[in-house]
Amino acid sequence: MRRNKSIILLSAGHACVDVYQGAVAALVPFFVAERAYSYAAASGVVLAASLLSSVxxxxxxxxTDRRPLPWLLPVSTLLGGAGIALSGLGDSYALTLALVALSGLGVAAYHPESARVARLASRGSHTAMGWFSLGGTLGFAAAPLLVAAVVAGGGLRLTPLLVIPAVVGSVLCLVALRALAEPSGEAGAREVPGTDDPRSFALLSLAVVCRSITFIGLSTFIAFHVQERTGGGTASGTAALFVLYAGGAVGSVLGGALAERWDRVAVVRRSYLLTVVAVAGLFLVPGPAVHVFVALASAGLYVPFSLQVTLGQDYLPTRIGTAGGITLGLTVSVGGLTTPLIGAAADATSLRTALAPLALLPAVGWLLVRGLREPRTAAAAVATSGAP
Known part of the structure; x- marks a missing residue:
């Protein structure tokens, strides 16, 4: 029961942190409307959040591989919230980029250690890790609604109110860490880490990069694309962004459940194939039906998300912090590095033309994971210190 409580608390804390990853894309339309940013300038905001984070x-x-750093969880949560909360103040583009980058640094500090702690709390359960990932997904999904509720009425000057989830999340992290630190009264045999498989980890990481570029590209520009396809206003675009994020809630939990029945690699492969079809549909299907393909793309992108994190940890069982930092962090942040290219292409041609190549990337991801095999020692990466 104590472990279940810890996973729930960590999942809720994860939601509070990933609000700020989703908030970057959610704020972009308001920066465009209030400050007249071009597509390229708007995508630069996303780049600022991703660049420092990716490094x-x-x-x-x-x-975290050398020494557990549990204090990073509450501190990084506050840092991530502070950057976004202050980003709407002032008109300086450079200051906005700096504050969004500060938020990205907080997110960067949070994810490797949170992945390590969550894996410890889950005892290698794919379902439990799915619930942990669900928290982040819900945070992403809540971001456009939260940003719209705060900013739509009073403008960017109200962004300081967005610090509230960070305060709540930091408290949840502290409670979760205390619960894990309490003696459980269980013997809990310690597992011996397996052997690293750098080749498989590299192929998996490249596949996650393809997934990341697709997801970040869609999350940055899907609101504008849907407005063009449906002829709707800002509400139509916000609804599409919410569907993109909220559909991931189903995908995160479903991924863990499917992996308990079939192996993770098979589930990841099939998810990439679904994503190819779904993303292509976004650009081929006209009218309100585009929202259906937004939901399918969301599920296809999120089903493998938590599975890729645990696969990465099992491919590098002696360096699970590094594995978490790359699969849960670096490869995700890399997607933001490509958004200026998409924005520049959209300014030069059209948004639909700039986004269309995103349908090819999940196919590349499928080719990369096609030759992977399930690690022989699943959950070996749980061989960490018994304390968080």
Whole structure:
């Protein structure tokens, strides 16, 4: 029961942190409307959140491999919230980029250590890790609604109110860490880490990069694309962004459940194939039906998410912090590095033309994972210190 409580608390804390990853894309339409940013300038905001994060996450992962750093969870949560909360103040583009980058640094510090702690709390259960990932997905899904509720009425000057989830999340992290630190009274045999498989980990990581570019590209521009396809206003675009994030809630839990029945690699492969069809449908199907393909794309992108994290940890069982920092952090952040290219292409041609190549990336991801095999020693990465 104590372990279940810890996973629930960690999942809720994860939601509070990933609100700020989703908030970056959710704020973009408001920056465009209030500050007249171009597509390229707007995508630069997403780049700012991703660039520092992409460099920092593997470093934080390596640090957590050497020594557990549980205090990072509440501190990084507050840092992630502070950057977004202050980003709407002032008109300076450079200051906005700096504050969004600060938020990205907080997110970077959070994910490697949270993946390690969650794996410890889950005892290698795919379902439990699915619930942990669900928290992040719900945070993403809540971001556009939260941002719209705060900013739509009073403008960007109200963004300081967005710090509230960070305060709540930091408290939840502290409670979860205390619950894990309490003696459980269980013997809990310690497992011996297996052997690292760098080749499989590299192929998996490249596949996650393909998934990341697709997801970040869609999350940044899907609101504009749906407005064009449906002829609707801002509400139609916000609804599409919410569907993209909320559909991931189903995908996160479903991925863990499917992996308990079939192996993780098979589930990941099939998810990438679904994503190819779904993303293609976004650009081929006209009218309100586009929302159906947004939901399918969301499920296809999220079903493998938590599975890729645990696969990465099992491919690098002696360096699970580094594995978490890359699969849960670096490869996800890399997607943000490509958004300026998409934005520049959209300014030069059209948004639909710039986004269409995203349908090819899940196919590349499928080719990369096609030759992977389930690690022989599943859950070996749980061989960590008994304390968080």
């Amino acid at each position: 920092a996450q593997p470093l934080f992962g390596a640090l």
